Amino acid sequence: xxxxxxxxxxxxxxxCRSETQNNDLYDSIRGGSARLIPNSDxxxxxxxxLIQSFDxxxxxxxxxxxxxxxxxxxxxxxxxxxxxxxxxxxGNITSSVSANxxxxxxxxxxxxxxxxxxxxxxxxxxxxxxxxxxxxxxxxDWVVKHQDLSSNKxxxxxxxxxxxxxxxxxxxxxxxxxxxxxxxxxxxxxxSGNMNMVNKSSTDYVMYCWAxxxxxxxxxxYRGTGNxxxxxxHLGFRPAWLMTKRINSSRNWIIFDNKRDTDNVATKIxxxxxxxxxxxxNGGLDFLSDGFKIVTSD
Numbered sequence: 001x002x003x004x005x006x007x008x009x010x011x012x013x014x015x016c017r018s019e020t021q022n023n024d025l026y027d028s029i030r031g032g033s034a035r036l037i038p039n040s041d042x043x044x045x046x047x048x049x050l051i052q053s054f055d056x057x058x059x060x061x062x063x064x065x066x067x068x069x070x071x072x073x074x075x076x077x078x079x080x081x082x083x084x085x086x087x088x089x090x091g092n093i094t095s096s097v098s099a100n101x102x103x104x105x106x107x108x109x110x111x112x113x114x115x116x117x118x119x120x121x122x123x124x125x126x127x128x129x130x131x132x133x134x135x136x137x138x139x140x141d142w143v144v145k146h147q148d149l150s151s152n153k154x155x156x157x158x159x160x161x162x163x164x165x166x167x168x169x170x171x172x173x174x175x176x177x178x179x180x181x182x183x184x185x186x187x188x189x190x191x192s193g194n195m196n197m198v199n200k201s202s203t204d205y206v207m208y209c210w211a212x213x214x215x216x217x218x219x220x221x222y223r224g225t226g227n228x229x230x231x232x233x234h235l236g237f238r239p240a241w242l243m244t245k246r247i248n249s250s251r252n253w254i255i256f257d258n259k260r261d262t263d264n265v266a267t268k269i270x271x272x273x274x275x276x277x278x279x280x281x282n283g284g285l286d287f288l289s290d291g292f293k294i295v296t297s298d
Contacts (some may be wrong), residue, residue, distance in 0.1 A: 002076065010081035010098055012051065012059055012108055013038070014066065015270050017278040018073040018202075023270075024066045028238040029098050029107050030206060035066070038157050039273045044136040065263045075260060075270070077241055081107045082123070090121030090183040093199075095207075099123030104213035107206065108242065114201030117175065119184040126211040129219040132157060135197065136204040138223045143197050145174035148221045152176065152190055155245060163247045166190055172197040185209070221247070222294075224259050228283055230294025232283070238289050243272065245255045254283055257288055263294055 010028040015021070025040040030036075032051030034044050037170045049062035059076070061068045068074075080103060085096040087242035095112060099106035099122070106123045122128055129147045133138070141164070142157035144253045146214075149155065153163040154173050166173035172195035184205070198205065210217055222231040242256045253272035260268040260278065267284035270276070283296025 001055070001058065001060050003055070003058040005078055007052055007078075007080045008056050008083070009059060010083065010100075011105075012054070013081040014073050014074055016066070016069070016072055017067075017270070019277055019298055020275045021066060022275055023272060024050075026051050026224075027206070028081070028083070028108055028150075029096065031138070031178040032059075034136075036136070036206070038142060038248065039271075039275055041139045041141050041158050043138050043140070045289055052226050064170035075257065077127045077255075077257065079103075079105050081105055084286075085109065088123055090123075091119035091185075091186075093118050095121050097121060097123035099125075101125045102213070104211035105217075106209045108209060109204065109206050112195065112199040112201055112203045112205060114199060116172075116187065116189040116195055118187045118199055120187060120207065121184050122207070122209045123183070124209055124211045125184055126213075128177060128185065128209040129212045129217075130210045131174050131177065131180075131277055132208045133174060133198050134206050135200065136206055138196075138200075138203065141197055143154050143172075143174060145177055147177040147219060149247065155247065157253065160250045160252045160273055162249050166197065171195075172199055174198060189273035224294075225297075227297050230285075230296065232288075232293045233291045235291040239292055242285075242287075242292060256285065256287075261287075 012026045014024045018198045023036045025036040033046050049064045052060040081098040081100050085098045088097040095108050095110040131145045133143045144155040154166045173190050175188045189195050218235040240258045247254045255270045256266050264286040268278045281298045286293045
């Protein structure tokens with residue numbers, strides 16, 4: 001039993017800190033035995049010894065080495081959605097949605113129909129700032145759409161690649177979030193053909209959506225300076241978890257948090273698109289009362 005969370009989690013992201021292992025993603029809608037791997041394009045796999053239950057104060061783990069290998073150390077990042085999913089008919093495609101409007105987070109599952117454009121209800125009551133979609137049935141890219149990406153551009157969670165147009169045999173993107181509404185997200189093929197990544201016919205998908213809520217989450221961009229006196233990024237609150245990605249060229253997804261680094265300067269990183277264990281970068285960043293300050297040229 002992992003306790004002390006003070007809420008019942010609906011999304012749990014687990015990563016081993018002490019040895020090379022995959023990132024693991026679980027949610028209460030798909031179930032604790034349904035594993036997705038952010039650093040891999042592989043589809044959903046199922047094992048009985050993974051998360052045994054999502055509890056009122058944390059999670060109960062099984063014996064799997066992905067989360068509970070003897071003597072290894074782990075970190076779990078957890079989000080609260082809305083508990084049991086409900087049917088949502090706001091979009092062209094009916095979805096199942098677990099939404100926490102107060103915190104601006106929802107988990108959405110749906111089955112694709114292969115048509116473009118199509119809309120899917122997200123349940124947030126506010127337009128999302130970040131949407132992540134994964135094909136559960138097949139090996140396919142993780143599609144990430146951020147409100148500040150260039151027009152018709154996406155990122156891939158399992159890849160260090162720069163922002164991309166989502167073209168080729170596995171195309172299909174999330175439409176620009178400027179066109180997202182308080183109820184739906186639009187899926188499109190960007191005029192390039194099939195919809196495999198986000199809306200292949202008869203294929204099951206999961207979508208994680210975040211809207212900006214003061215004090216809960218913030219999504220934006222900043223420009224590097226190339227020296228240790230880096231950008232200050234105003235959030236309006238002290239962050240607990242931060243993920244960054246260089247978007248104009250290839251670089252890994254970097255994650256900081258205030259439990260692996262309890263004091264400034266925060267230097268411990270894990271990478272969403274890699275299996276690497278905890279690493280320290282030269283310099284890092286400071287978590288401040290109203291944002292964060294880059295103090296490295298890395």
